[in-house]
Amino acid sequence: MNLLTIRSHKNRRLAPRHALNVPMCLRIRRGSQHAEEIVVSQNLSLRGVLFRTDLQVRTGAMVDLLVEMPEAVTEVPSAKWLCMGHVVRVAAAGAQLEVAVQFDFYEVSQSEKLHFAVGAGVRGLLASQMRQ
Numbered sequence: 001m002n003l004l005t006i007r008s009h010k011n012r013r014l015a016p017r018h019a020l021n022v023p024m025c026l027r028i029r030r031g032s033q034h035a036e037e038i039v040v041s042q043n044l045s046l047r048g049v050l051f052r053t054d055l056q057v058r059t060g061a062m063v064d065l066l067v068e069m070p071e072a073v074t075e076v077p078s079a080k081w082l083c084m085g086h087v088v089r090v091a092a093a094g095a096q097l098e099v100a101v102q103f104d105f106y107e108v109s110q111s112e113k114l115h116f117a118v119g120a121g122v123r124g125l126l127a128s129q130m131r132q
Contacts (some may be wrong), residue, residue: 017043025066028057048103052096061087082107
């Protein structure tokens with residue numbers, strides 16, 4: 001077994017996970033329909049998040065998360081992030097589902113208020129918020 005093999009068995013993660021309970025707005029994209037819920041992270045990293053939800057979600061589903069990303073994760077002052085990603089794992093956790101999401105893309109905003117918007121050519125933040 002070489003050093004690379006040993007390392008991959010111990011920890012294959014590219015970014016450290018932080019056991020932080022951070023509230024987030026979750027949006028599951030389903031064609032023209034969207035389901036939204038406030039969820040709380042169980043752990044969070046620069047590359048993904050683990051949380052529990054009451055919403056029905058499947059592996060591979062595309063999701064958006066609005067989150068105030070803590071300084072403990074980014075090592076810079078906290079900021080509001082719009083994270084777009086996909087579900088990589090779903091497991092039963094009592095009456096809820098435990099969901100792991102890998103971030104595919106994110107936008108950082110210093111705007112005071114972030115919210116989802118839908119319209120012609122708009123997915124995610126309003127254009128005025130993205131300039132701030």
